[in-house]
Amino acid sequence: MSVLLEMREVTKSFGATRALAGVSLAVDAGEVHALIGENGAGKSTLMKILSGAYRPDSGSMMLGGEPYAPRGPRAALGRGVAMIYQELALAPELTVEANILLGQERVRAGLIRRGEHRRIVTEALDLLEHPDIRPEARVRDLGVGAQQLVEVARALVSQARILVFDEPTSTLSERDAARLFTIIERLHRRGLAIIYISHFLEEVQRIARTYTVLRDGRAVGTGRLAETDLRTIIGQMVGRELGELFPHVPHAPGEPILELNGFQAQERSRPANLVVRRGEVLGLAGLVGAGRSRLVRAIFGLEPVVAGRVRVAEVEGGYASPRHRIAQGVGFLSEDRKTEGLALGRSIEDNMTYPGLRRHARYGWLRLRERRAAVAGWMARLRIAASGPLQPAGSLSGGNQQKVALARLLHQEADVLLLDEPTRGIDVGSKAEIYRLLGELAAQGKAILVVSSYLPELFGICDRIAVMSRGTLSQALPVDQWTEHQVMEVACRG
DSSP states (O other), rough: EEEEEEEEEEEEEETTTTHHHEEEEEEEEEEEEEEOOOOTTTTHHHHHHHSSSSSEEEEEEETEEEEEEOHHHHHHHHTTEEEEEESOOTTTTTHHHHHTTOOOEETTTTEOOHHHHHHHHHHHHHHOTTTTTOTTSSSGOOOEEEEEEEHHHHHHTOOOOOEEESSSTTTOOOHHHHHHHHHHHHHHTTOOOEEOOSHHHHHHHHHHHHHHHHHHHEEEEEEGGGOOHHHHHHHHHHTTTOSOOOOOOOOOOOOOEEEEEESSSSTTTEEEEEEEETEEEEEEETTTTTTHHHHHHHHHHHHHHOOEEEETEEEEEEEOOHHHHTTTTTTESSIIIIIOOOOTSBHHHHHHHHHGGGGGGEEEEOOHHHHHHHHHHHHHHOOSSSOOSSSSGGSSSSHHHHHHHHHHHHTTTTTTEEESSSSTTOOOOOOOOHHHHHHHHHHTTOEEEEEOSSSHHHHHHEEEEEETTTEEEOOOGGGGOOOOHHHHHHTOOO
């Protein structure tokens, strides 16, 4: 193989913050190279420099043996560098064909050459071997996995030589993820270089040949994945030995605090019965779209309730609004922290305390010093890396944003925590910290219901697991009575 991309001693600072401190990276043509690191390690900054969104302060790049210094994303795309972000950049009301050729239209005498458009798009889709994606279909009608492939087809039409995937499977079902891996295999065999960013290290081992680890803006490890064990990579990521990925904090389940009886969150679902106890971590497994998120959202009052009853402590009834659930001691963590879980433009202080401002008020006035002291205490306890309580939540890394969202529930003094994909998109070090925190909360008597698509996580932290398949909830069984194979077998019934 020949070296296609070289990045040499690249540096980038934002004010006093050094995001990259002399990072070098080399990727061969036809290679899948994994870029690994904790949130805030510099991965996104490095890739934004590669894709032309940022310009480096110093350093150089070579692409195909020629100097490479794009002045913007369009210039980078013109040289064959394409980014596929975790949050897809598509126009949902337009067709697949229009999205693929958006900004790359073939025009003659001011008129779009529609026949050529259809031929180009059809060839790109044929390469992906996904026959259910039709050029005339509207993107809004496609599933997330198919939408992602539209982005890949757009990159192929641009004659991309390097494709960068940023956390591509975080919102995909297992089936769509498997399809994506097959396509990546096909593309790199055709000579494309793939840079793959993911926090799922088992996934990285499956599809990548080589890797680079970033930590604190520096490249601290590189090599062949087949010759490197996961413990070594994790140690390079966090700068220390990670003794336990799933720290065990002793806790003992107590009396029931949350009960569902004949509970239905959608017409096509079957009545669900579930009991969650104080001092327990109960996991909810299932495929994407099985109804898990809808169930916990309905419990919290964010979705309508079709039928059934919910009991929280001594209060029983059907639907209750989020305001009432908060008053009853229920806290909810959304799977989508960027658009629903946090007010990214507001400070850490505001995000943590909005549901519990009353406890810092007297005679209608907010006691700001008291509130700030409480926030500083939670920041210290959860080890939130930030300049202070006034830092905007949107400027934090993903892992620290998630800690702020969890701190909000703790400040709210919730006794029942409904957590929807609580570690999605965060690094392994932050995951271990959150797992330890959940164990400590269970030891304090909190009841925790965790929705997760990552089976090792559920088996690592939960006392019991229930599985949802197409709106049907299984019986919750002790974790030692399940295997991962059995969980997937139940999840795929249908």
